[in-house]
Amino acid sequence: MRCTRILGKTGMNRKNLMPRTLEGQIxxxxxxxxxxxxEAPKRIFSMSKDTKLIVVVRNPVTRAISDYTQTLSKNPGVPSFQMLTFKNMSTGLIDTSWSAIRIGIYAKHLENWLQYFPLSKILFVSGERLVSDPAGEMGRVQDFLGLKRVITDKHFYFNETKGFPCLKKPEGSSRPRCLGKSKGRTHPKIDMEVVLRLKEFYRPFNLKFYQMTGHDFGWE
Ligand SMILES: Nc1ncnc2c1ncn2[C@@H]1O[C@H](COP(=O)(O)OS(=O)(=O)O)[C@@H](OP(=O)(O)O)[C@H]1O
Structure with missing residues (x-):
């Protein structure tokens, strides 16, 4: 397998710069x-309408906090999560222009993709299950890609120190390997009222997303 970037930062199509995919490769x-x-759905569709898409989604409230944690780690001087979340704190009006909030409105983004790709070409992986049952979710990924189920629960173990599943023996190495320090960071404590308001905000979008995908991710 090879990983490549299809659309450059400038929006240029980099496909022609990449080596060809050989038979038997994905x-x-x-x-x-x-x-x-x-613009991504249209561009990817015009490059290959047979592209299969995999989207990892997690509870959008946790996703927003995770996103903020990443920003905070790079820039400790950013305003608080609460300050960035609300346009108006006393009315509880959410600032949907803040990317950490906007990205979690999955139903809205999915609408753009469904203009070009049928649902059968998109696999939604549960971020929560990726942690609680990595082999199960990886099984779904392999089936979706039409691959033999090579990755199974034999490949994972739960690392108590990291608090996450890790690989027992990554390819080409004899030592176990966990994801890096930037994955699975401790989140800052967020006021319960802020969390509740965000849950309430996302609820209709989550329900729409469950309806569109035919899958209840259990975020309520
Ligand atoms: N096995 C394992 N080990 C560590 N972390 C794991 C694992 N599986 C899923 N996760 C979750 O992945 C989250 C980070 O992934 P991201 O999607 O933010 O990565 S990316 O930067 O967008 O590529 C990261 O989010 P945070 O917990 O907020 O750091 C993890 O919860």
């Missing part, structure tokens, strides 16, 4: 921001 490309990029 070209994989991983850029989380494509899911929320308006």
């Amino acid at each position: 070209t994989m490309e991983k850029t989380p921001s494509y899911f929320v990029t308006k």
